Amino acid sequence: MKVVLSPNPYRDKGLKAAQAADRILRENQVDTAMCLPFPLEKGSRMELPKHLTFCEMQAELSSADMLICFGGDGTILHAAKDANQHGVPILGVNMGSVGFMAELEQGELQLLSKLAARKFTVERRMMLDVKVIHDGKVIYEDLALNDAVITKGAIARIIDLSVYGDRKLISDFSGDGIIVCTPTGSTAYSMSAGGPIVEPTAENIIVTPICAHSLHARALVLDCNRVVAAKMGRLARKTAYLSVDGGKAVKLCAGDTVEIRKSQAQTRLVRLSSRSFYEVLNQKLGKG
Numbered sequence: 001m002k003v004v005l006s007p008n009p010y011r012d013k014g015l016k017a018a019q020a021a022d023r024i025l026r027e028n029q030v031d032t033a034m035c036l037p038f039p040l041e042k043g044s045r046m047e048l049p050k051h052l053t054f055c056e057m058q059a060e061l062s063s064a065d066m067l068i069c070f071g072g073d074g075t076i077l078h079a080a081k082d083a084n085q086h087g088v089p090i091l092g093v094n095m096g097s098v099g100f101m102a103e104l105e106q107g108e109l110q111l112l113s114k115l116a117a118r119k120f121t122v123e124r125r126m127m128l129d130v131k132v133i134h135d136g137k138v139i140y141e142d143l144a145l146n147d148a149v150i151t152k153g154a155i156a157r158i159i160d161l162s163v164y165g166d167r168k169l170i171s172d173f174s175g176d177g178i179i180v181c182t183p184t185g186s187t188a189y190s191m192s193a194g195g196p197i198v199e200p201t202a203e204n205i206i207v208t209p210i211c212a213h214s215l216h217a218r219a220l221v222l223d224c225n226r227v228v229a230a231k232m233g234r235l236a237r238k239t240a241y242l243s244v245d246g247g248k249a250v251k252l253c254a255g256d257t258v259e260i261r262k263s264q265a266q267t268r269l270v271r272l273s274s275r276s277f278y279e280v281l282n283q284k285l286g287k288g
Contacts, residue, residue: 001116002031004064006057006079008071009036009046011095018070019049021093021109028116033060037069037078061086066115066270072096077245080145080267089122091270098284100187103272111272121271125184126203126224127263130244134256142244145267146185148260150230150252151177151210153239158213160233165226175212177240180205180228180260195219199277205262228260
């Protein structure tokens with residue numbers, strides 16, 4: 001068995017958790033390779049342990065059985081696209097604050113010994129294909145595990161949106177934007193904006209308005225086979241942006257349409273513990 005270890009050096013200081021995991025896996029006769037999830041920022045003073053050898057991610061994933069990420073949910077979201085290209089399941093170790101997608105906390109690394117005996121399950125998570133259409137042409141495409149978010153710019157002016165399901169109008173409203181997410185993403189920005197929590201293994205598309213200036217604009221849970229389209233209204237003296245899984249924002253123009261549908265791609269998450277989704281929900285968000 002071969003496992004790729006991918007620590008976020010800004011979360012896993014000194015890569016201590018990754019090195020501890022590496023020792024546990026090697027003691028259990030598991031082959032490992034260490035790969036950074038992204039290049040370090042220019043001018044960064046981050047110092048990596050000099051005794052470690054770092055490999056190229058794509059090359060190692062082509063022959064890997066599993067990818068272990070050390071960081072928050074953002075690290076897992078970033079890794080999901082690389083892992084999907086090679087059909088490699090992901091196991092997350094939470095080094096952040098909430099970490100809904102992570103299977104293990106830093107103090108549970110000893111559970112990694114189960115991997116050698118293949119005492120784990122793999123959970124499949126739905127993803128979304130996201131396109132921006134401008135004047136009838138696709139000008140941007142991306143893949144989302146969590147969500148596609150359309151928001152207004154920094155200037156405090158609301159934007160006008162028309163939302164369609166299979167080309168039938170669902171709602172017209174003005175507001176700060178809209179979130180279209182998977183069940184996995186329902187516990188992220190969508191929940192904070194008043195959207196429903198949906199079991200992560202379900203297959204639905206959730207549409208959540210952000211601060212809508214309308215009494216009828218409410219969050220909706222749609223069938224996974226719907227094609228959701230959000231069309232920009234007039235944007236004179238306004239700006240709107242699309243961000244997929246919290247990535248770099250793409251500027252939208254008046255009349256642009258963001259089209260979102262269920263993807264054939266799936267993210268596969270490794271499960272080692274017996275914790276249910278409801279236990280994780282209560283642990284992460286508190287019982288109130």
